[in-house]
Amino acid sequence: MSRIEQKFAQLNEQGKKALIPYITGGDPEPGYTVGFMHALVEAGADMIELGIPFSDPMADGEVIQKAHERSLAAGTTLEGILEMVAEFRQTNQDTPVVLMGYLNPIEYMGYANFAQKAKTAGVDGLLTVDLPPEEADDVVPLLKEAGIDTIFLIAPTTTPARAAKIASHASGYLYYVSIKGVTGSATLDTQAVAEKTAELRQLTSVPVAVGFGIRDGASAAAISQVSDGAIVGSVLVNKIAALAQTPEQIPAALAETLNEMRTAMDA
Amino acid sequence: MTKANTYAELMQLPDDRGHFGPYGGRFVSETLSYALEELEATYKKLSADPDFQAEFDKDLAHYVGRPSPLYHAERWSRMLGGAQIYLKREDLNHTGAHKVNNTIGQALLAKYTGKPRVIAETGAGQHGVATATVAARLGLECEIYMGAEDVRRQALNVYRMKLLGAKVNAVESGSRTLKDAMNEAMRDWVTNVDSTFYIIGTVAGPHPYPQLVRDFNSVIGREAREQSLTQTGRLPDALVACVGGGSNAMGLFYPFLADEAVAMYGVEAAGDGLDSGRHAAPLCKGSPGVLHGNRTYLMQNHDGQIIETHSVSAGLDYPGVGPEHAYLKDAGRVNYVAAEDEEVLSAFRELTRVEGIMPALESSHALAYGRKLAQSMSPDQQIIINLSGRGDKDIHTVAGIDGITV
């Protein structure tokens, strides 16, 4: 059983839903990321999505675009991100870490090379925004062999037939994108999400986590009612942006936001 | 299998998943998958529909002004003393470049799908103008994304788009050029996918765009092939076209792919020189990767990050290139070369003074290489250079280089 499966099973037993924060690795500087990850876990994170910065983050709104820019300007590389995970794993063997990003840096490193290095570092899953299952045949088997789950996106525009196909390729969890748009935009329609997650439950036993548009305790709680987990990104990245000049204050700010969500979700 | 057969087979691509060998494909976020499947189905149906073809051809004839002439640049050819140079005059099209062939086609697709809004990215602004033009004609809402740096260099085209009723958004992220405009257009599309048709301006992007943009621009090569046969009694020895994303080049090359004796040259922007690091020549100097929905040659660093490009011409200032060009490079069918800013400006001036034709700086890349190529050939040989657009939009840039404010 993968670390992600284990985590969902354990939460299920406790009657809890997964709280999954996203931060961009290396934002505002590579040296801070591991500290942020530990702070997120202490504040109630069940898993962490760690963003791999990319020069052209096409699916991201302004907040996360800027995070990618800060991170790259500070010299972050994919190798560096893997080192962060390895360092995090020195003291945490329990919290799954999913790398999230765009395909090109991974393709450039080489799929087999990446899979091997990610396994060694202690990465549990990979979510590449611009890699639909149709194009993933070269990479999924290599990841599987390395024990890394491939997380795919499902969107409001995904037809049921396509969702079934995607679900059949997915492992770890499915990431339901709650809105048409980029990260950090618009607000959430919980009713519409509920209908879609219900539909997905008919198709697959893989857990369904929901992201895009979750910004506070109330929205996190509402989403966790109708799914297996809430993914929260732009709100946290905004905190990092606001405190980029005083990074020592960032862990407490991240913890405060996440704590509120944890409390609301568990209530 | 004979070689001619192999060449003919090049015309069968892409495969049904939009792949040109290892290149192309559909690397997009899930929200767009449905829209692309829908577009693919619509295009498949309409491209086989004689009524759609007839409407397209009629627009090309009466609105764009096709066929565009194949002009024998006799004086220039004589002066150079080499092969006879023929210019395919896409600069004479309505709106001043080959870009309109594609926007006419995609606007018809937008009309058939009933979407009330179109968006586009643009570099030099020619594609933006061509999109704003067809949107005005069809009464569609139109929004254009353009890098802030290009808004500055191509002020004339920005104002043209505004006069045509389009909203022009200056994109401030990244290198503030064409690739960033494309990122922003993709973000708009993902947000407004139900109401919006994205008119991509070159043979890049996710499947089916590289195919349909090529098909719409192939009128260039079909005409040129026929004109060459009628006017000279034979096919040319070589074709030359500039390559940014690669739409004017694909449009010229495609109908000749099976003509084994016709050599082809795609000319990238060498900027300050291919060894200076300041250029926009992914086919000459890049390596394969994935950007903007397809796998192709890219300009990237050791970490797979896309790097900034440099070219005097905004329309070639792009770190990627259409996937079909990537395939044709590997297949050895097309030679990809590059021209430096300085020789490009000199070719711009030369054609203007010798033939009275002021070319776009993009097209001047093809002229700069074509000039050298012609000189290496004999007067009984002939080449076609694609004059993809006219130079009006670049007068500010050239004047600026001359130290003159106009």
Ligand SMILES: Cc1ncc(COP(=O)(O)O)c(C=O)c1O
């Ligand atoms: C006149 C002209 N030629 C060429 C190009 C480059 O595009 P492509 O390589 O797609 O033909 C442009 C782009 O703006 C252009 O305006």
